[in-house]
Structure formats: structure tokens, C-alpha cells
Amino acid sequence: MPLEIDYEKIGLKVGLEIHQQLDTSAKLFCNCKPELFKEEPEITFLRRLRPTQSELGQIDPAAYFEFQKGVKILYEANTATSCLVEMDEEPPHPLNMEAVEIVLAAALMMKAKPVDEIHVMRKTVIDGSNTTGFQRTCVIALNGEVKTGKKIVPIQYVSLEEDAARKMGEEEGDIIRYRIDRLGIPLIEVATAPVINSPKEAGEVALAIGRILRATGKVKRGLGTIRQDLNISIPNGAIIEIKGVQELELLRFVVEYEVQRQLNLLKISDELGKSEVKEEDIKEEFFDVTEIFKQTKCKVVHKALDRNQRVFAVKLPKFKGFLKRELVPNFRLGTEMAYRARFWGRVGGIFHTDELPAYGITAEEVEELRKAVKADEHDAIVFVADNPENAKDALKAVVERAREAIKGVPEETRAPNPDGTTHYMRPRPGAARMYPETDIPPVQITEDYIKQIGSRLPELPEQKLQRLMKEYRLNQKLAKQILDSEHGELFETIVKESRVSPTTVAVFLTETLKALKRDGIQIEKVSENQIREIFKSINAGELTKETIPDMVVWLSKHENKSVQEAVNSLGLKIISEDELRVFVEKVVVDNRELIQERGEDSFGILMGIIMRDLRGKVNAALASKVLKEKLKEFME
Amino acid sequence: MSEKKEFLGYKGEVLETIKKAEAEIGDIIRVTKNEEVYEGILIPRSEYGDEKHVVIKLRSGYNIGIRITPNTKIEKIGKGAKPAFAPTSSPEQNPKLPKVAIISTGGTIASRVDYRTGAVRPALTASDLYSVVPELANIARIDAQILLSLFSENIIPKHWTEIAKAVAKQIAEGVDGVLIAHGTDTMGYTAAALSFALQNLPVPVILVGSQRSADRPSSDAATNLIGAVTAAAKAPFAEVALAMHETPSDTSITLHKGTKVRKCHTSRRDTFKSVNAQLIAKVENHKVTMLIEDYRKRDPSRKLVLKPEFDEKVALIKSYPGMNPAVIDWCVENAYRGIVLEGTGLGHVGRYCFEAIRSAVKHDIVVAMTSQCIWGRVNMNVYDQGRDLLALGVIPLEDMLSETAVVKLMWIFGQTRDMEEAKKLLKTNIVGEFSPRTLPEKSGE
Numbered sequence A: 001m002p003l004e005i006d007y008e009k010i011g012l013k014v015g016l017e018i019h020q021q022l023d024t025s026a027k028l029f030c031n032c033k034p035e036l037f038k039e040e041p042e043i044t045f046l047r048r049l050r051p052t053q054s055e056l057g058q059i060d061p062a063a064y065f066e067f068q069k070g071v072k073i074l075y076e077a078n079t080a081t082s083c084l085v086e087m088d089e090e091p092p093h094p095l096n097m098e099a100v101e102i103v104l105a106a107a108l109m110m111k112a113k114p115v116d117e118i119h120v121m122r123k124t125v126i127d128g129s130n131t132t133g134f135q136r137t138c139v140i141a142l143n144g145e146v147k148t149g150k151k152i153v154p155i156q157y158v159s160l161e162e163d164a165a166r167k168m169g170e171e172e173g174d175i176i177r178y179r180i181d182r183l184g185i186p187l188i189e190v191a192t193a194p195v196i197n198s199p200k201e202a203g204e205v206a207l208a209i210g211r212i213l214r215a216t217g218k219v220k221r222g223l224g225t226i227r228q229d230l231n232i233s234i235p236n237g238a239i240i241e242i243k244g245v246q247e248l249e250l251l252r253f254v255v256e257y258e259v260q261r262q263l264n265l266l267k268i269s270d271e272l273g274k275s276e277v278k279e280e281d282i283k284e285e286f287f288d289v290t291e292i293f294k295q296t297k298c299k300v301v302h303k304a305l306d307r308n309q310r311v312f313a314v315k316l317p318k319f320k321g322f323l324k325r326e327l328v329p330n331f332r333l334g335t336e337m338a339y340r341a342r343f344w345g346r347v348g349g350i351f352h353t354d355e356l357p358a359y360g361i362t363a364e365e366v367e368e369l370r371k372a373v374k375a376d377e378h379d380a381i382v383f384v385a386d387n388p389e390n391a392k393d394a395l396k397a398v399v400e401r402a403r404e405a406i407k408g409v410p411e412e413t414r415a416p417n418p419d420g421t422t423h424y425m426r427p428r429p430g431a432a433r434m435y436p437e438t439d440i441p442p443v444q445i446t447e448d449y450i451k452q453i454g455s456r457l458p459e460l461p462e463q464k465l466q467r468l469m470k471e472y473r474l475n476q477k478l479a480k481q482i483l484d485s486e487h488g489e490l491f492e493t494i495v496k497e498s499r500v501s502p503t504t505v506a507v508f509l510t511e512t513l514k515a516l517k518r519d520g521i522q523i524e525k526v527s528e529n530q531i532r533e534i535f536k537s538i539n540a541g542e543l544t545k546e547t548i549p550d551m552v553v554w555l556s557k558h559e560n561k562s563v564q565e566a567v568n569s570l571g572l573k574i575i576s577e578d579e580l581r582v583f584v585e586k587v588v589v590d591n592r593e594l595i596q597e598r599g600e601d602s603f604g605i606l607m608g609i610i611m612r613d614l615r616g617k618v619n620a621a622l623a624s625k626v627l628k629e630k631l632k633e634f635m636e
Numbered sequence B: 001m002s003e004k005k006e007f008l009g010y011k012g013e014v015l016e017t018i019k020k021a022e023a024e025i026g027d028i029i030r031v032t033k034n035e036e037v038y039e040g041i042l043i044p045r046s047e048y049g050d051e052k053h054v055v056i057k058l059r060s061g062y063n064i065g066i067r068i069t070p071n072t073k074i075e076k077i078g079k080g081a082k083p084a085f086a087p088t089s090s091p092e093q094n095p096k097l098p099k100v101a102i103i104s105t106g107g108t109i110a111s112r113v114d115y116r117t118g119a120v121r122p123a124l125t126a127s128d129l130y131s132v133v134p135e136l137a138n139i140a141r142i143d144a145q146i147l148l149s150l151f152s153e154n155i156i157p158k159h160w161t162e163i164a165k166a167v168a169k170q171i172a173e174g175v176d177g178v179l180i181a182h183g184t185d186t187m188g189y190t191a192a193a194l195s196f197a198l199q200n201l202p203v204p205v206i207l208v209g210s211q212r213s214a215d216r217p218s219s220d221a222a223t224n225l226i227g228a229v230t231a232a233a234k235a236p237f238a239e240v241a242l243a244m245h246e247t248p249s250d251t252s253i254t255l256h257k258g259t260k261v262r263k264c265h266t267s268r269r270d271t272f273k274s275v276n277a278q279l280i281a282k283v284e285n286h287k288v289t290m291l292i293e294d295y296r297k298r299d300p301s302r303k304l305v306l307k308p309e310f311d312e313k314v315a316l317i318k319s320y321p322g323m324n325p326a327v328i329d330w331c332v333e334n335a336y337r338g339i340v341l342e343g344t345g346l347g348h349v350g351r352y353c354f355e356a357i358r359s360a361v362k363h364d365i366v367v368a369m370t371s372q373c374i375w376g377r378v379n380m381n382v383y384d385q386g387r388d389l390l391a392l393g394v395i396p397l398e399d400m401l402s403e404t405a406v407v408k409l410m411w412i413f414g415q416t417r418d419m420e421e422a423k424k425l426l427k428t429n430i431v432g433e434f435s436p437r438t439l440p441e442k443s444g445e
């Protein structure tokens, strides 16, 4: 658990950018289906992206670096999900107006002001995730707000952009594989002002925005359809951009850990300052120490030497002990350096003396190493085994990171780890990277058009909450759960087409499903239609509501089987009233001694016997009624 | 940029409002309308934009359009910094490398973006090219020249003459290869024209273009340029060739024979195809691989024969069901010297055009036949219709592309006005415009 911190006091500022895929019938700039494919690709092609120069000769340093390294991108596609537009072999078609309308509706719900004319821009991104080398994006509305509790959080802009290609992996020879099925799926982006002051609030704001987006009824749901970016800063620290948090629950931890990380980095900077080490003391002087490891027991180094690679080392003066300092759980200053080295040097990892001897590296080898780089007991040494070019690039990155540790917190773009901690992703991109998409004509938004969309806005989350409570008599807790659940629409559909009580349906769609999921049941394998059918069967008196969990479990384990097959397989078919009467009569006769002894008090025991044998096959109320009748008959 | 105030693209009312605010492109302005306030850099407006909106770039980098109404106020709140073209330093030219002349005609093969206003400016000088495509410095010493600045659809035969002369001049100065940067739409025509105009070449002449504009990171321009410069500098052949992507991938550049190449796709990178002919060569990883054995070898001592004249009085007429033969009559009335009929199938036009064709031939117009099938060879001996056309005096052009045919006729009439001589030249295979054999592979893909 992160430390207890008074976030207000330390001056935390967080801004959010929420991205969610829109549920349109086609992509944003072509008529392809906005879907992904799992099969092998039908089409592949290889490209290089070249950083374009700006008038001022500025280029994104990370981008240029990647380019110089000769990075190539292998794109994968199939014809069902991509056409020449995604391949950047055909100019984009005009903006998909279905998507524009969804974003306008969401924007109006957040009281944002639509622009009069939409201009699509190109945002330079040359990591390969866009075949063009830029992401197409446009502002649809400005200056809105969302409310969480008493706080009003300003929305700076609501925009519409194309989703990027999916990274599938990296190959030998500096080839990165991307799949372009996702490229071009419309995304809404909602950006808040950096006014969020605590981790908890970050989660609340994201939830409030998410509720509005869901309320449009036109956003995609499920894993990978929502991505949250954060910018987080504290005074004396730096603005850190964290990209691509997928789970809402993770947001608060991401913020907590980031604050903790920055505070720890500031502490390190402070202590390094006291040791009087200067940035210029850390030199880009790399020693070839391959000889020391000729007989090493360390597998990683050994393997590298087998491939004729070399070991290079650099001295970090006065850094002893700092590399093993934990910034956040399981993440040390040395880990930060390792990520930098991987990015800039494309190496597998680094070794440093704060963690040695270990990994098969002996104390003698460390001693030799100290001598070779002329390090004393206050210094740390970092070394890498790879080809000389990569090794040196990696150590350069380590040196740069060490210098930054003296200064404090470096500005970076980071990516989340599954536990909410983050790692280095790339340097923050420069500001000058947007220019107009001249292939797409501007779209004028008239006042009439806005009025039209405004007149048929979906209800706001707050209104919906009240309606759920009033119309379906749900208590507030259940109503809120339905509001935030993926199944809000399904709930109302089921309630409308069956007479099962809304509370039963709501409990099933929220608590029961959650409990099943906790038990490891893959509930996502059960379709909404199957759930609807289960409730229809209950409505028709063919199933009892007690059987729902069993049904769901069975269906989740038997994909592509029908509800009817589940009923048959589980033997859950309701018995007829006549059959019930025969059964009850037999129970009464079998237990006549008990009835004679206890009279009406035997009801509970008898009911227990009946329900034990007929569970799921009979409606309990009906069974009770029949038993009462039979008891009465018998006793008369 | 000039000293004059610039209002690129703005017209009418909006222009008046901007002028009143004394703002110009690049200045920071504040637009106030119905209590909403927008601040940003004034951005040029597209020529085709309406007269009601002003476009600004917000601090976030996004552009938005704001409709100007009677109660909209524009104020200038900051002077824009003029985009300064940072001078690029030319790298050391390696004297051991071959010398390549690059002649620009308007296809931008390299450009820079002004992120402030979104303007894209071509990079055309040698030092620009080196800075945008640094790999070039390791391939050749480059001499760059801007001859024309035209969209390729605006290039006409007199420009072919200019280009041919410019190439001849460079060759006379002893370059190891010439490169012509050209818009792709009519690059195939220019390639054919130069094939006829520049005969007996001592070094390669390579045309190059791009299908994705050079201002985008995914542009094919740099890869094409590198491939083309490599071919111009190192290829063993001395022919007019066109260099473009082989596939949608950035891996290989193919070199097509100037008289046998056609643009076959509106937008793909591999739009150019060799039709009824084999590719000359391929450039991959900075290496040229020859794909044919029979070609004119590079030989700097060979003497170029320059024949740069063209005559525009030639028409290309596509036959289609219901075509009005008056189109042919019009050519006769306007004293055209040649007509290329792009017939159907093996080389046919409807019988309803025969009278007009007969009249054209009688008026000493050279009438020739190609096929709109694009791939394959015309053969007018198979059907009566074809035999009748031959009897009318129509000249079948074998497997020649219609585009090459019209260029060739224009070139012929630039050389001679003698009808018999013209017909003889038309039937002669001068620079490989005919292939003697049609091979079974390759039909487009």
C-alpha cells in the first residue's frame, strides 16, 4: 500500500484524458467495420516512418532516434477490417458524421460549446502505431464541465480521433509488428483541466465522465475500449504523462504511486546534492570489460559472449546505494535506468553493482570491475552485455538518467504496470507536432444541427439514477450499481420483456455476476441474448429464478450452446402442477407418522424435503401452496 | 515571405474583420462571441473555404473555425513570429561519389512543415534534400535545379522540350546520371516523351515521384528518391526509366522502361506498372539488380542525340459504344496531323465511325490503333471489322500503350511533316516502344 500522504498539502495536480471507442457502424475515415480479428493476417507490408522536419528544423528526438536505428514496421491486415485507407494507400474519406454526432451529444451533456467548424489535424506519431505517421484528430467542443460531488471539474476539450494500430510484438532485426484492424476506429477524447487534487478524486472524475459517455448508448464496452491518460505533477517535481491506463480501478493507484515516486526521487536528488556530486562528474566514458567476464558463471553475460557480443561498463560516481533505492514497490532507481537502457539501446537489461554479487556474478568479478573503471567504494557501476553500438547507447541512456537523478524528476511519458506503478515509455513529445489534415474538408456545424442534437439528448446519469429508483423501485445502492454497470441497457430490456421483479434482475446483473466472476467464472462468454432468454424462460414459468447462477455457469463453460441445451443438461425443466401434486402427495404419505406426530408444524420439514428434490424444477411458492392443501386434506 | 500583410485564403466579410483588427496570418488573436472567448494563432484559410469562418490554432495545437457574426469581435493580442527557415548546412560532398543532377518540375519529393500555420513548403535545393533525406549524401554528389513548378497535369509538350534540353545540358556537363522529380499523374507521358527526345543516352535518366505527399512521415517520396538516385548514380543501364515503389512496402523500388510504363492506380504507392514489358531493374538496400539482359549499357563516352521537338496536333480518341464520329471530323477540320484511336479489344471501332476515319485518312491524317484493354497486342486481322479498318488505312500499333502512341506521334511530327516518313517512323521500334513478344506472366500484378 502506498504511503499516507496529504495530497492537498503537497500540491498535487492531475489532469485526465479519457478515450473511449465509439460504437459506430463504420470507421472514422473509411467504410470498414470497426472490429478486430484474431486469425492470421491475410496481408502484410513493411514500412519505415521518416520524421518530417518542421520549418524550424525541429524533430521529435525519440522519433528521429528510432528512425536512425533503422526500425521497420511490419503491418498486418485482413480485408474484413481494413482497406487501402488504413494501409495509407488511399486518402481518407470525409469525416464519419455518425461519430461526430455521438461526440456532439456527449459534449452537450458536459455543457461544452461545439466549434463552428471542425478542422481535422494530423498529430505526428511515428512509433508505427499509425501507418501515416500521424494520428488524425479534431476538436469538436470546448469548455465544458463535469460534476463529482460538490466539485465542478472543467473539461478543456472534447475531441474525436482515430484509434491506432495494435502492437503485436517485436521481431529480430528491429522490426515491430502492428495490426491495423483497430486503426481508424473512432475514439472520443475528453480532457479535463489539471485541477484534480487527490488520487481518489481522479477515480471519481473518470467515473463521472464514463457515466456520461455510457449514457450516449453509443460507446463500445469491454476490455481495450477505454484508455485513460493522466498528467500528474507536484511542485518541484515534473509533469509526468502516463498513457493507456485501461482499468478505472487502477487510476487512483497510478496517481498514488506517481506521487510517491516523485517524492522519493526528490529525496534522492537532495541526498546526491549533499554528496556534492555534479552532473558533469558523470561521464560518458565506457569501458570494455569483456575480459573480466571470460569465465563468468552468469548465464546472461555468458550467452552474450557466446554470440561475440561485448561487455561495456560505466562508472556512476557517488551513486553507491542509490540504484537499489525503492521508489515504489518493486521498482528502484536501477529499474528506471534499465527501462531507459532498453528503450535507447534495445538491450535486454542492465547489471549494477548495488545488486551484485548475484545472478552468477561473483564478488571477484565485481572487484575486477571496480579496478577496471577506477571506482572507489562510493561509486556504483552499471554494465551491459550486447553488441557495442547497443551497449553504448544503453549506457548513454543510463548516464543521462543518472544526471537527471541529481536534478530531480525528469519529464517523461510513462506506461502503467499491472499493479499501478509505471515505467519509462519515451521522452515527452515536443509541442510542435500538429498540422492540418488537408485531405479532409472542414465540417461546418450549424446552430440548427446543434439544436437538433440537443433536442434528443439521452438522459443525464443523475436523471437516470432518479428514474431507476422511481420507475423500478430499486434502492439507491442497486440503482447506482446498474448505472455504472455494463448492463444498464440490458436491465431495462429484461424488465420490459419479463415480469421478473426489477430488483431480482438488478441483483443478478450486478452482485450475482460479480460474485460469479470472483469465483473465476468467465461470465463474458455468456451473451446478453442468452441472459435475456433465461429471463424469458423464467417469465414463461419454465425455469425458476433460483437456477440462474447454475445456468450462467453452465453456459460460460459451454460456448455456443443454447439456453435450451443448458436446461436439458442441468435437468432444470419445471415440472407441471399435476406432477408436483403427485410428488407432494407421495411425500405426505411417506411421512404420515411425522405428520400425525407434529401436525401443521411438520410443514417446514416437508417443504425442505420437497425443495431438496425439486430444486430448480418447481416454483417454491407453488410448492408451498400445494403442500398446504395436501396437508390439510391429509389431516382432515 | 514578403513585407506585405498576408491574408491567405480569407475573403469578403471575414477579411474585412481581420483587416480591421490589423491582424495577419501568424498573429495571435482573440475572438469574442456570445461570451465565449477563443485565443490562438490566425491560420490561413483554404482557398475553397467559405467567407464566414476564421480559423485559429489553439494553444493545444488544434485548429478550429469560428463563424463570424455581426457581434463577433476580433482583436490582435500578439505579433506572430515569422517562421524562419532554419538554414541547413550542406554535408561534405564526397568527391569519390558519382554526380547526379536532380531537375525538379514540380512534384515535391521533399518538403518541410510549418507547424505554426500548417503550411507545407517544398525542399528543393541540394542542401534541403540532404537535410530531409540524409542518406543521399552517402550515395551521390547532388546538384539540384528547379526547372518548373507545375502540377503534372499542367505539363504540356513544350515542357517536355524544356526538360529534355535541361537533361542534355547536364549530360554535356558530365554527370553520372540525371533525375527528374515529377508529379505522378502524367509522369508516364513525360517518360515516353523523354525516351524519344533523348536518344543514344550515355547515362541513365530517371523519373521519380511520390503517391503520398512528402510532408507526411509515411511518404514514399524519400524511399523513391533514394532508389532513383541510387539508379542514376550506379545502374549499369543508360535508358530513360521511371522509379517507384514495387509494392505497398518500402522495401524495393522498381525501374520501368520509359515507353512501357503506365499509372494504373489512383492512390497506391505501386501505381506504376510496366505494361507488355519486363521491368528493367530493381533497387533494394541501396543495390541495383538488373532484371533484363538486353539493355543499353552505361557509357559516358557515347554521344547523346537530342531531338526535343514535339507537335501538339495529335489527338487520342477513346472508342466507346455510341461514340459520335463528329469528334474525328473535328480533328480533320482543325488540321490535326495524327489521331490515335484507343479501340476496343483487338483494335476495333464501330462501323458508324468508318466514314469519318476514311475522311481523316483522305485528309492526310495519320490514324493509328491501340487498345483500351491496356494489356496485350492489337490484331486487326482476326475479325472483318479489323480488316476493314486496315483497308481504310488505319495503322495498328502492336502492343504500344495509347499514351506512348500519342506522345510518339507528337514527337514524330516534331521531326517531320512528311506523311510517308511519319508513317515509317510510327511503325519503327525506335526506343523499345514495341515489344516483339508478349510474355505469358505479368498482367498488372
Ligand SMILES: [Zn+2]
Residues within 6 Å of the ligand: A027, A030, A031, A032, A081, A082, A083, A084, A085, A086
Ligand atoms: Zn478501411
